[in-house]
Amino acid sequence: MKEIEVLLPGYNCGECGFRGCREFARALLGARDLETDVHLDLCPFLSRERHLEKRTQIEEKLPEIRSLWAEREVDEEGEIRGVIDGLAADFALAPLPGEPACREDLLVIDRDAEFEVGDVLRYRPLGCPITHFGEIIKIDHGLLTVHMVGPRHLLGDEDFAPKEVGVCMVAAFEGMVSRGRIPEVGETVRFLPEHCMMQKVHSGVIVHSEGKTVRIEGVDLKVW
Template identity: 50%
Template sequence: MEGILELLPGYNCGKCGYNQCRDLAENMRKAEDIGLCPFMGKQQFSENRKKLKELLKDRSDGTNIIGVIDGLEADFTLAPLTGEPSCREDIHPIDGTELKAGDLVRYRPLGCPITHFAKVIKTSRGMNTIHMVGPLQRLGNEDVEFLDAGICLIFAFDGKVEKGRIPRVGETVKFIPTHCMMQKVHSGIIVGVEERNVRIEAIDLKVW
């Protein structure tokens, strides 16, 4: 990390989204991350840019996070918050199905071919926060009844960055939820960061 830090401008201006250059250096993983610093594009840092690209090649060896189903590269994997069984998701049934806390639901996220099973942990104004309990498992009981919520919009994820760099607020990111059966890359916008815990909104499964 020190080698990367020495090649950054050292202005600690915060324009990259981090408090200081040291924080940016700790989270740089690939050549594209150089563009986070608005000063690195200037001529006076051209040699530093070249050296940074070489350093980041070494840093990214063996750490690339690639989606299984789509082959796209993600910024990080998203694991459950401490003590929770899966990432939290905020969902809304397109057909207006009303859910309540404690409901076990069967649904399919818009843009995903896999049927999901979940437990509702809270509801508010049509938004339902859930924990995944499927698609493969049925709470260990094939006789469990699930409410059919049909196709649902996925609005947000709450979880912990497990592997990869910690993003900054306002950044559009690509990520893979660790519980995703297809290990597909999702995208969204970071609206909250607290240590490694993040909230991602504007979720999109159509990632190019």
């Protein structure tokens, strides 16, 4: 999915009918819980000259990636699987209703750094090779709760620069179970965050489970 998302304009304008370019990319791949009758003309920017080359790249890549996605996201028995590792997960984690991404709690290693709600951070989770961008929505006793955001459309301000905070510990995820089984409190689980750019299965312990809302702590990219 990431291969398609990075070729989209990245404006997250919603003109395609989806909340952002990530969801549009997922729909283009024919994900099971989204409409599959989706085409590139839904994006008004892909027909503009500056994006035509990337549109061509998307058209070339789609058939192969669609095939891979269909084979590895969900197997014949309905198991949810990571794309990069092929591991089975207990469930997929989606954002809470009305929110743009799953909530992620961070512990910043730089103890001298100061933050305010609304700051956007540029960081790398310990153990993850991918740089993340997160907008702070809550600060509680040094724990920062962020929504994942993309770097290319922040505030539409060319002069905008996120705060560089280096490596961070991811303490928890919070969101909704979109596919798979509802876990029990205290259970160690494998889960697939829908916003994960690598589409890699994570592990952790359920500390809250109410309806489809779950909170997972002790998050780890190692899955035993």
